[in-house]
Amino acid sequence: MHKGMGEKYYAADLFDGTRWQRRVTLEVDAEGSLSSIRPKTRAPEDAEVLSGPVVPGMPNLHSHAFQRAMAGLAEIRGPSEDDCWSWREAMYRLAARLDPEALEAVAAQAFVEMLTAGYTSVCEFHYLHRDPDGAHYADRAELGKRILAAAAASGIGITLLPVLYQHGGFDRRELTRRQRRFYLSSEEFIDLTVRIAAATEADPNQAWGFAFHSLRAVAPEVLSEVRAALDPAVPVHIHVAEQQAEVTECVAHLGRRPVAWLTRNVELGPGWTLIHATHMDADETEAVARSGAVVGLCPTTEANLGDGLFPLEAYLSAGGVFGIGSDSQVSISPIEELRWLEYGRRLVSGRRNTVASAADPRCGTGLWRRSLVGGARATGRPIGQMTAGARADWLVIDPQAAQMVSLEADAILDLLVFSGNRCPVRDVMVGGRWRVRDGHHPGAEAVRRRFLETTRRLNERR
C-alpha cells in the first residue's frame, strides 16, 4: 500500500452511509478528505485502530445558534391561550440585545454541544445582520463572521446561510422595532452574500449558501430577483408551512398554500431545502418528494412550538428526502431528533417502526441513513457518507457504553437512536481532525464558562 505525504490510516468496522462493512482501512488525505476505503484489508502498521464502530457524522441542517441562550426560558404560560408567539416574543427580546461578543460566545457553546452530540456540520440560518439600533456594523458581515469564528474554534463544519428577511407578514408590513436587526434591502443582502462567500473561502470546512426567511418575510418578486442574482450552485433554504396560521394567510394573500406556491413558482430541486414543511396536503407532499428538494425536519423544536407532525410515511413513500436540524436549540441531539421523529409517527398511527419496511427493517439504521442523505444535500458539501472524495467526518461509538447491549453491527444504529439517555458518541472527527476524544471537546470548559457568564448577563437584563 503506497503512502503519500500527510496521509493517515484508520482501521475500524464502519457504516458507510448505506451498509455495514467489517475491518475497513480508511485513508484520509492532508486536506481532510477520504482518499480510499478498503474493506477486509490488513491495515498498515501505523494505522490507528479505532476503539469502536464508526458511522458518518450527522449534518445539522437547520440552526439558529444564538437561540441557545434562551433554551428553556420560554416555557411560561402567557396570560391568554398560549401558542408559538409566547416563544417568538422571548426570541425577539433576546435578538434585540445580543452584541457581537455575546453572539460568538453563545454560538461557540452551541457548536461544541453539536459536535459532542454527533453533529459534524451545521447549516446556520443567520438573520441577525444589523446592530441593536438598526445601523450597519462597520463590517457589514460582522455577525456572520462571529459565527464563522465560533465554528472554526469549535471545529464543526459550517454552511453559513445569510437570510433575507424584509417583512413582518404576507401583507408586506414593515418589520417591528425588535425585528429591525434582521432587515436588509435586496442589494445589501446580495452584497452580504459576497462578503460571506469570501470569508468562508479559505477554510475547507466552511461554505456558504443563502436563505429566504419565509414567504411571509420576502415578497414573491423579490424572491425571484434575488434567486436569479445569486450563484445557482449554492444551497438555498426557506422556512415554510410551519404553522397552520401561516398556511391560511398564505392562501389569502398568494392564492395557494405555501408549499404549493413554491412548487408552482420556484424551480425546486436538490439545491432547495424546505425547513419544516409541516402542513402539506397530499399533492404538496408528492410534489416536494418528486422535486428532489430536501425537507428539513426539526422534531424537538416543532414539538416545543406545537407546530404539528410532518406527514413522514406519505413523503417517504413518494421518494422524499429529509434531514434534521436542532433549530431553536432546546435540544441539541441527533438522537432525540430521530427518536422523536419516529415516535411522533408511532403515536398517531398506532404502528411501530414506521420508517422501516420488510426489505429495510432496521428503524434506527434507516433513520440515520436517510437523514445523512438529506443533511448532506442541504449542506452542499461532500459529506454524509464514507466514500472516496467525501470529507472525513465521522463518529466512533463507544462499545462499552451501557446502550450497547449487543455489538452485532446491524443493531448498533438502533441502539444509538432508540436506547438510553447518555450519548454513546466517543470520538468525533471533522475534516480529518479529531474534535472530540473520549466524549470530551478540549475547548468545552472555557466555552461553557464564557457562555454562562454571557447568558446570565443577557437573561438578567430581561
Next chain:
Amino acid sequence: MHKGMGEKYYAADLFDGTRWQRRVTLEVDAEGSLSSIRPKTRAPEDAEVLSGPVVPGMPNLHSHAFQRAMAGLAEIRGPSEDDCWSWREAMYRLAARLDPEALEAVAAQAFVEMLTAGYTSVCEFHYLHRDPDGAHYADRAELGKRILAAAAASGIGITLLPVLYQHGGFDRRELTRRQRRFYLSSEEFIDLTVRIAAATEADPNQAWGFAFHSLRAVAPEVLSEVRAALDPAVPVHIHVAEQQAEVTECVAHLGRRPVAWLTRNVELGPGWTLIHATHMDADETEAVARSGAVVGLCPTTEANLGDGLFPLEAYLSAGGVFGIGSDSQVSISPIEELRWLEYGRRLVSGRRNTVASAADPRCGTGLWRRSLVGGARATGRPIGQMTAGARADWLVIDPQAAQMVSLEADAILDLLVFSGNRCPVRDVMVGGRWRVRDGHHPGAEAVRRRFLETTRRLNERR
C-alpha cells in the same frame, strides 16, 4: 439549635415540592428522614452547604427492570404491519431466558441509571416468578429478592409489586409456554406477597405492594378475592387501556371499556395506580380524576409502542393526579418523560405550555411538582416533598451545567425539563445517604461491566 445523635444538617435553596425557598436548613435524622426544614435561617457551622439548588427526587412509579436488557433491540420491522406485538414477542423471548444472576445484573444497571437520572425510588412491577421451565424456585421469592438486592446495592428506594398474571386474554386462555414463568395461582400469589413483605421489612427504603397485570390477565372474581385478601393499606397497581385493541376486547368480554369497568367494579381511591390509562373517554377521565387514584404515565414507552397520547388537559382540569415511569427502560430519564409528555400535548393541540395556567405559569415546575405528588402516592411512602417526616430523597442541580442559563429559582425546573441533553443532576440523596456525587454513582463501572457481559450473552443466544 439542638443537635441530636446522628443528625445531619444541610444548607441550600430548595424547591420543597410546592414552591422555592431560599437559604433553608435541612435536618436529617439517623433514620434518613427530614426532621426539620427551616427557611431563612443561619445553618449550623457543621452544615454541609450544597453546591446547587435542591429539588425532591422523582419517584419512578412503573418499571420492569429486566427489560433494560432489550432496550433498543426491538426496533425492527416485522414481515407484516408492525404494532406493539413486535416488541412483546422480543420481550417474551428475553423473559424466557433470564436466570436469577442475569436478572440481578440487569436490574442493578437499571437502578444505577435511574439514580443518576434523578429517580430516587422505583415501583417495580414484577411478574417473573418461576424458573424457565415453569417450576418454582426453591425460594419462591427468589427473583423478587434478586430485585431487592439490586435495589439495596444501588441505594434506590423501592416498592416491590409482585404481579398476578394468570391468563393470556379476556377469554381466559392459558398462558403460552413463553409466558409460563409469570403464572401463579391466587394462593401462591398471596403467599408470595407475604414473603416479599417480610423481605422488605428491615430496610426503611424498601416497601411492598402488589399488582394485577391487567384485566386481560386476571378474571374479575379473582381480582376481587385477591384484593380482599391482602392488606388494604398497601399500594395496588394495574395496567389498563394501553392499546385500542384491549379496549375493544374488554367491551366484548366484560361489557364495558376497561377504565369504566374498573371505576364501576373496584373501589378506586388513592391506593390505586392505573398504569397508562391511555384510552379513556370523557366520563372515564372524569371518574378516575374524581377517585383520587393515580394515573401512571410512561411517555417514552407509550411512544415506542405506539400506544397513543393520554388526555392530559382534560384529566388535569378534572383534578386528576399523575406520576411517571420508565416502564420498558427504552429511556431512563424523568426529563425525557416529562418533556415529551408535554410535547405530545403541544403537537396535537397546537398550543404551548399546556399543563400550565395563568395562575401557575411555569411549565417545567408544574410538571415536576405534579409528578412528585402522583409518584409518591403510587409508592405508598412519605416521599416526593421536603417536609418534616418525609424521607430525605433529593437532587442537587449543578449550577454550572450548560443548561443553567439563568439561576433565578423559578426558572430552574423549566431549564431542567426543557433544555439540553445532558442530565444536570449533580448529587443524589436517598434516605439521608448520598448515592450519586458529582454525577457519578460509585458502583457504576462494576455494574455496567457485569450488565454488558450479561446482556451480550443473553442477546447472542436469541
